[in-house]
Structure formats: C-alpha cells, structure tokens
Amino acid sequence: MSEPIDAEIVPDDKQLDTPLPVVGPIDYNDQGVPTFDYVRDRIENRVATSAGMQELTGESPQAKTIDEQMAEREKAGLDKLEEIRRSMRGE
Numbered sequence: 073m074s075e076p077i078d079a080e081i082v083p084d085d086k087q088l089d090t091p092l093p094v095v096g097p098i099d100y101n102d103q104g105v106p107t108f109d110y111v112r113d114r115i116e117n118r119v120a121t122s123a124g125m126q127e128l129t130g131e132s133p134q135a136k137t138i139d140e141q142m143a144e145r146e147k148a149g150l151d152k153l154e155e156i157r158r159s160m161r162g163e
Contacts, residue, residue, distance in 0.1 A: 099110040130139060 098107065100106055127134070130136065
C-alpha cells in the first residue's frame with residue numbers, strides 16, 4: 073500500500089467568490105435570443121467550411137479543371153512514353 077500524502081490546508085480566499093468578468097461579445101441577450109453578430113459569425117463559418125469541403129472533395133469548378141488538366145498531362149505522358157518505346161524498338 074502507498075503511504076498517505078501529507079498536504080497543507082489552504083485557507084479560503086474571498087476573491088475566488090467574485091464572478092469572472094465577461095470577455096468579448098455576449099452571444100445571447102437576457103431573453104435568450106442570439107445577437108446579430110453571433111448569427112452572422114455562425115453563418116460565415118458555415119459558408120467557409122462548406123467552401124473548403126467543396127474544394128477538398130473536388131466538387132468546385134476549379135478542382136474539376138485541375139482534375140481535367142492532370143488527366144490531360146497523364147495521357148500526354150503515356151503517349152510520349154509509348155512513342156519512346158516504339159522508337160527504341162525501331163518501329
């Protein structure tokens with residue numbers, strides 16, 4: 073069995089009973105209704121998340137053109153490789 077830990081008793085500090093100050097904007101009013109700034113921030117966050125997901129999953133127009141460019145490069149590379157192989161065989 074382990075030995076008990078010896079600790080000192082710390083007296084209560086009255087300063088800990090005071091509430092912490094509110095930092096930053098308040099998201100809801102006294103009636104529980106969200107503020108305009110809070111709603112706007114949430115919408116902007118969702119729009120940014122959606123745009124990022126579209127870009128990552130390849131659903132955006134820019135991603136499609138990039139995929140098409142990569143497919144064209146791969147096809148051109150395979151065609152060039154086949155041309156080199158034919159030239160090495162003497163065809």
